[in-house]
Amino acid sequence: MRNLWIIAKRELYSYFTTPMAFIFIAIFVAMTGAFTFYIGRFFDRGQASLEPFFSFHPWLYLLLVPAVAMRLWSEERKSGTIEQLLTLPITTTDAVLGKFLAAWLFCGIALASTFPIWITVSYLGDPDHGVIGLSYIGSFLMAGAFLSIGACMSALTRNQIIAFIAAAAVCFIFTMSGLDLVLNFFRTWAPLFLVDVIAASSFLVRFESVTRGVMEFRDVVFFLSMIAFWLFATTVAVDAKKAA
Amino acid sequence: METMVELDGLSKHFGPFVAVDGISLTVGKGEVLGFLGPNGAGKSTTMRMVAGFLAPTAGTAKVCGHDVALDPVKVKSLLGYMAEGSPAYEDMTVRAFLTFIAEVRGLSGQAARTRIEEVVAKIKLEDVIDRSIEVLSKGYKRRVGMAQAILHDPPVLILDEPTDGLDPNQKHHVRTLIEEMAAEKAIIVSTHILEEVEAVCTRAVIIGNGRLLADGTSEELLHKLPEHNAVHIVVRADVATGAVAKLQTANGVSGVTQTTRTDGTMEIQCVADGDTEILDTVGSVLRENTIAYSQLYKNRGDLDAVFRQITAGGSTHA
Numbered sequence: 001m002r003n004l005w006i007i008a009k010r011e012l013y014s015y016f017t018t019p020m021a022f023i024f025i026a027i028f029v030a031m032t033g034a035f036t037f038y039i040g041r042f043f044d045r046g047q048a049s050l051e052p053f054f055s056f057h058p059w060l061y062l063l064l065v066p067a068v069a070m071r072l073w074s075e076e077r078k079s080g081t082i083e084q085l086l087t088l089p090i091t092t093t094d095a096v097l098g099k100f101l102a103a104w105l106f107c108g109i110a111l112a113s114t115f116p117i118w119i120t121v122s123y124l125g126d127p128d129h130g131v132i133g134l135s136y137i138g139s140f141l142m143a144g145a146f147l148s149i150g151a152c153m154s155a156l157t158r159n160q161i162i163a164f165i166a167a168a169a170v171c172f173i174f175t176m177s178g179l180d181l182v183l184n185f186f187r188t189w190a191p192l193f194l195v196d197v198i199a200a201s202s203f204l205v206r207f208e209s210v211t212r213g214v215m216e217f218r219d220v221v222f223f224l225s226m227i228a229f230w231l232f233a234t235t236v237a238v239d240a241k242k243a244a
Numbered sequence: 245m246e247t248m249v250e251l252d253g254l255s256k257h258f259g260p261f262v263a264v265d266g267i268s269l270t271v272g273k274g275e276v277l278g279f280l281g282p283n284g285a286g287k288s289t290t291m292r293m294v295a296g297f298l299a300p301t302a303g304t305a306k307v308c309g310h311d312v313a314l315d316p317v318k319v320k321s322l323l324g325y326m327a328e329g330s331p332a333y334e335d336m337t338v339r340a341f342l343t344f345i346a347e348v349r350g351l352s353g354q355a356a357r358t359r360i361e362e363v364v365a366k367i368k369l370e371d372v373i374d375r376s377i378e379v380l381s382k383g384y385k386r387r388v389g390m391a392q393a394i395l396h397d398p399p400v401l402i403l404d405e406p407t408d409g410l411d412p413n414q415k416h417h418v419r420t421l422i423e424e425m426a427a428e429k430a431i432i433v434s435t436h437i438l439e440e441v442e443a444v445c446t447r448a449v450i451i452g453n454g455r456l457l458a459d460g461t462s463e464e465l466l467h468k469l470p471e472h473n474a475v476h477i478v479v480r481a482d483v484a485t486g487a488v489a490k491l492q493t494a495n496g497v498s499g500v501t502q503t504t505r506t507d508g509t510m511e512i513q514c515v516a517d518g519d520t521e522i523l524d525t526v527g528s529v530l531r532e533n534t535i536a537y538s539q540l541y542k543n544r545g546d547l548d549a550v551f552r553q554i555t556a557g558g559s560t561h562a
Contacts, residue, residue, distance in 0.1 A: 006347045013344075014335050017376075080331030084392075087295045088348045089321035243258075243298050 003090045007098025008105065015106055024068065028110045031060055036117065048125025053117055054135045054211040058175050058204050061146045066167035068106060069150020070160045072099050073238060077158040082242050096235045100151055100227075107143040111136065131213035138210030141223035142203055146171050148230035155237035171203075174226075178202030201226070245272035248400050248430035249294065253303035255454075256289050263289045265454035266303065271430045273399075276422060278445035279434035280547075282555050286454035287434040288328050291402050294432075295325040307400050321349070324398040328405050330389020334378035338369055338388055341377060342395060349396040359395060367391045367421070383414040390421065401431045407440060419444045438547035448547075452555040462547060469545040469553065473516040475526045478539035484510035487535045494529045496520035509538065 015021040032053060036042045040052025076082035085095055121127045150167035157163050176182045177198045186195050206219050249271040256264040264286040271277045279287045292298040294305045296316040305312045312319040332341055339360070346356035364370055367387045372380055377388060386406065393401060406422075407415040422431060422444045433445065441448045442462050450458040450465070458465055466472050479487055484502055491500050491514050498517040502510050516522045523542045530537055 003348065006344065010333070010336075010344045013340060014333065017335050079334065080327065080329060081333055083292070083297055083327040084331050084333075087297050087320055087323070087325045087327070088345070089317045089350075090348060091317060243292070 003094040004098040008102040011099050011102030025110045025113050029113050032114050048127040050132050057139045062171050065146035066150045066164045068103050069147050070154050070163040072151050073155040074158050074160045074163045092235050103147050104144050134215045135211045142207050145223050145226040148227040152230045152234040155234045175203045178205040247272050250306040254300050254305055255302040257301045267456050273430050276426050276431045276445045278441040278448035281451035285451045291404050296320045324393035324401045326389040326393040326403045330386050332377050337376050338373050345392045363391050382409050403433045450554050457554045465550050466545045472545040474543045475514045475523050477512045477537050478509050479537045481510050483535050490529050490533050494525050496522045
């Protein structure tokens with residue numbers, strides 16, 4: 001546990017010594033605002049709810065989370081610091097979890113920076129704070145799932161651009177997997193149970209039920225097991241690829 | 245002598261390519277072992293396996309009795325390792341980087357600060373402590389790598405090309421540091437600078453194509469050369485032929501060759517028969533025959549020649 005925090009701290013240090021962190025947070029906040037007010041027609045709806053705000057999160061994450069995740073391992077391999085990191089007295093799992101934790105906390109900070117919109121909606125009306133709170137938690141969990149996919153893609157290549165595109169593509173499949181667009185692609189060749197598994201692992205479907213105020217325990221389990229699976233895959237990938 | 249590092253049949257394959265092929269050796273406390281070999285010989289791969297970065301395909305590597313495959317974290321805690329090119333997080337300041345290393349190594353708070361100060365003074369990093377690593381010169385970057393390796397005062401140090409790319413003053417400084425620490429530790433240094441082996445190493449191994457080709461002190465390695473102990477004489481061209489004729493029959497001289505030097509004089513090389521000292525013999529032959537010479541010296545042979553001879557036709561991959 002101690003090692004995780006030391007590694008996460010170092011990673012966060014890197015985010016905040018470069019303009020990266022501030023640019024990311026500024027863009028995230030600006031885009032959530034723009035989507036909510038212009039495309040989501042927040043005012044025209046006349047409802048004291050943050051549903052239009054949260055409904056754009058999967059799409060924003062699709063673009064922005066791979067950008068956070070792409071450097072996690074690609075950069076370590078490209079600059080050779082992976083050799084420094086993995087010859088310290090820690091396990092690969094420590095390193096994978098520590099770095100993920102930093103990236104997830106960072107996304108959490110970005111998400112928390114959108115709090116003025118909660119204040120706004122409370123000022124304008126009487127929203128269901130329970131639903132909003134749960135939606136924030138759900139959004140944070142979803143960001144973690146996107147991130148863990150991105151971490152794995154980043155561990156597979158030393159090229160950050162490839163890591164970004166691969167992460168965005170895999171995240172897209174998981175976001176859309178409940179829809180025919182993705183399912184038809186698999187129906188042609190995959191066995192039925194696999195198609196069902198893919199249909200059931202749609203981030204979009206899960207997240208939409210959360211933003212409507214229905215967060216079930218199994219949704220939490222779903223996102224956490226997604227994270228666990230992809231981080232396990234990341235550990236395998238780091239060990240297999242570190243010397244290449 | 246206490247054995248600190250023990251390699252037994254250590255091998256590493258990358259697919260069909262055999263990078264390291266059954267290397268066995270031991271390093272004791274107080275020893276500085278030089279790893280010599282052409283580029284791509286398997287030096288770095290061997291070091292990376294000992295440091296726990298790569299898993300061996302076969303064989304074992306033990307540090308202070310702990311097998312790196314079975315207890316990697318323990319081995320890593322006993323090692324100071326400086327990777328080739330000493331990669332470090334470039335966006336960090338030297339202080340932040342060393343603090344991070346200290347924390348991972350189990351030092352924190354005041355203990356970490358005191359130790360960092362000590363190491364920074366020893367390695368002479370005071371001037372750059374608050375600069376970010378990316379703006380440092382190569383020499384300073386290498387020193388940061390050295391500082392992180394010795395921060396926890398490890399019993400075993402593995403340094404992959406610690407002086408590569410440094411200027412002569414910086415090289416001298418790194419060598420002095422190694423010498424200062426040598427008595428208390430077991431140190432493995434890879435290099436292809438052979439003067440370095442003579443300067444700091446108590447023993448050297450030569451690696452080529454992943455195999456251990458020679459193991460000994462630099463003196464022992466020099467003995468492998470036929471030219472070892474050869475005597476060189478420089479004479480005027482007109483007396484050279486006569487001199488060669490006399491020298492060929494001298495005791496202990498197994499062969500004589502002559503070459504023309506750029507200034508027109510002749511250089512004669514008398515190769516010794518085995519370990520026979522022939523300097524006196526050659527000197528008296530010259531005096532008895534009143535042959536005038538401008539130079540007379542014994543050639544120890546240099547490690548470069550040993551290196552070329554042992555690894556000739558060796559590695560073709562970089």
